[in-house]
Amino acid sequence: MKDTFKHKGLRQQLVNVLIDKGIKDEAVLKAIGNIPRHLFMDSGFLDHAYQDKAFPIAADQTISQPYTVAFQTELLQVKKESKILEIGTGSGYQAAVLCELGAKVYSIERQQELFKKTSKFLPKLGYRPKKLIFGDGYKGLKEEAPFDGIIVTAGAPFVPKPLLSQLKVGGRLVIPVGDDVQVMTLFIRKGPKEFEKHEFGDFRFVPLLEDKN
Ligand code: SAH
Numbered sequence: 001m002k003d004t005f006k007h008k009g010l011r012q013q014l015v016n017v018l019i020d021k022g023i024k025d026e027a028v029l030k031a032i033g034n035i036p037r038h039l040f041m042d043s044g045f046l047d048h049a050y051q052d053k054a055f056p057i058a059a060d061q062t063i064s065q066p067y068t069v070a071f072q073t074e075l076l077q078v079k080k081e082s083k084i085l086e087i088g089t090g091s092g093y094q095a096a097v098l099c100e101l102g103a104k105v106y107s108i109e110r111q112q113e114l115f116k117k118t119s120k121f122l123p124k125l126g127y128r129p130k131k132l133i134f135g136d137g138y139k140g141l142k143e144e145a146p147f148d149g150i151i152v153t154a155g156a157p158f159v160p161k162p163l164l165s166q167l168k169v170g171g172r173l174v175i176p177v178g179d180d181v182q183v184m185t186l187f188i189r190k191g192p193k194e195f196e197k198h199e200f201g202d203f204r205f206v207p208l209l210e211d212k213n
Contacts, residue, residue: 115132137154155182
């Protein structure tokens with residue numbers, strides 16, 4: 001599969017849609033403009049890759065809608081060399097966005113099929129996360145903590161405590177919280193036991209599932 005001028009053109013249109021919807025962060029828009037999203041999707045959905053929609057990937061999961069990826073990434077305020085943990089690697093698209101921004105990326109996936117597929121796929125496109133982990137994201141990644149940012153890309157029924165405790169002071173957790181509908185929530189760690197909470201409206205994600213292993 002290749003990236004072509006046609007794909008690049010469609011991608012620029014997608015970036016314009018995201019700008020119209022209110023995404024402002026130039027680095028995030030540039031990352032989305034660079035990443036061949038069509039290569040992250042099953043071949044049956046190739047024609048739709050640059051629509052602002054979520055689509056199925058393997059193991060009954062979805063690649064998030066580009067607007068949602070952009071919105072969450074903007075809230076995370078990623079800088080070059082930021083240490084970022086993602087929960088829910090899925091297709092690897094969000095991880096690729098974080099790599100484009102120069103972050104040191106750690107990402108956890110609980111579906112083995114997706115973990116294997118994405119571990120092989122990302123380096124082929126030149127994206128090299130620090131670590132992809134097969135495991136349960138509810139626990140975070142204690143051995144690599146603390147993080148500048150943690151992004152959860154599945155709907156969390158509650159906020160897992162380990163994710164808050166694995167943030168640096170000044171660090172940010174971006175997490176959609178809720179059962180059927182999720183409220184996009186940002187926590188900023190202000191001190192060892194102090195967190196600021198901000199809410200940003202409703203989104204819909206596949207659920208963050210309890211560990212099945
Ligand atoms: N960030 C992904 C979106 C994937 S959808 C992308 O860009 O494509 C959410 C993902 O979270 C799914 O792959 C699902 O298997 C995974 N997931 C669900 N519960 C999890 C858990 N407890 N730990 C880690 N990953 C989980």
